[in-house]
Amino acid sequence: MLGKLITFEGIDGSGKSTMLALLRENAGLKQLGDIAFTREPTQNTLTGKAVYAAIESDVDPMAELFLFMADHAAHVAETVRPNIAAGKIMISDRYSDSRCAYQGATLEKVIPNALDFVKNLHEGWTVVPDLTFVFDLAPEDSVERCKNRGEKTKFEKIEFLTHVRENFMTLAQAEPNRFVILNAKLPPEDNEKIIVEKIKALL
Numbered sequence: 221m222l223g224k225l226i227t228f229e230g231i232d233g234s235g236k237s238t239m240l241a242l243l244r245e246n247a248g249l250k251q252l253g254d255i256a257f258t259r260e261p262t263q264n265t266l267t268g269k270a271v272y273a274a275i276e277s278d279v280d281p282m283a284e285l286f287l288f289m290a291d292h293a294a295h296v297a298e299t300v301r302p303n304i305a306a307g308k309i310m311i312s313d314r315y316s317d318s319r320c321a322y323q324g325a326t327l328e329k330v331i332p333n334a335l336d337f338v339k340n341l342h343e344g345w346t347v348v349p350d351l352t353f354v355f356d357l358a359p360e361d362s363v364e365r366c367k368n369r370g371e372k373t374k375f376e377k378i379e380f381l382t383h384v385r386e387n388f389m390t391l392a393q394a395e396p397n398r399f400v401i402l403n404a405k406l407p408p409e410d411n412e413k414i415i416v417e418k419i420k421a422l423l
């Protein structure tokens with residue numbers, strides 16, 4: 221039997237990594253099947269390194285989109301498809317919706333309907349997630365959390381993250397059966413319970 225793909229999305233600092241650390245240890249989740257954790261951008265790969273170099277530069281946003289797309293293609297081919305074929309439950313920290321939301325925003329002034337343009341690039345070849353959680357957080361809180369974390373990327377700006385957040389909401393409204401919006405200000409343990417219940421219902 222084919223596995224499932226579950227993705228975690230949201231603006232920077234919204235709590236995805238914190239939640240995934242909790243889920244790795246969640247006994248109820250472990251009982252549901254063979255779980256494989258993954259992420260985008262991919263780590264320590266040719267394409268992932270190119271993406272992180274781009275994030276730290278002021279590279280042309282269209283060029284940056286295609287670096288993210290290349291990383292996604294490698295991720296799908298080398299990790300996602302084989303694990304799904306092996307019947308695993310794959311949980312990805314960011315996936316295609318991050319591209320639609322972030323590059324939909326970086327390309328706003330470059331191409332009309334940038335979000336749809338990016339979304340359409342994925343059609344026909346990617347693996348579509350079965351379930352997607354969006355950690356919804358005000359950009360002001362996001363920037364504050366990122367400041368406390370001690371990192372700063374070119375994306376961590378209130379105006380830009382406001383646009384990214386709106387894009388996540390647009391994506392969720394278009395596919396209400398796939399998306400679950402979480403209040404990222406709740407204690408992580410509260411959202412953890414909601415997530416495990418939704419995953420149980422999916423399986």
Ligand SMILES: Nc1ncnc2c1ncn2[C@@H]1O[C@H](COP(=O)(O)OP(=O)(O)OP(=O)(O)O)[C@@H](O)[C@H]1O
Binds near residue numbers: 230369405406
């Ligand atoms: N529910 C929460 N309430 C308050 N603070 C939180 C919560 N979840 C996470 N944090 C804190 O916010 C910061 C960012 O969290 P985390 O690294 O999990 O976010 P992220 O979504 O993985 O970020 P990014 O996508 O930028 O890597 C961390 O300092 C973390 O401790």
Ligand SMILES: Cc1cn([C@H]2C[C@H](O)[C@@H](COP(=O)(O)O)O2)c(=O)[nH]c1=O
Binds near residue numbers: 232261275316323
């Ligand atoms: C997958 C993906 C990510 N981004 C952005 C989101 C973050 O600001 C950075 C790096 O991600 P991390 O989880 O903080 O390591 O990249 C993006 O713009 N487009 C994407 O497709």
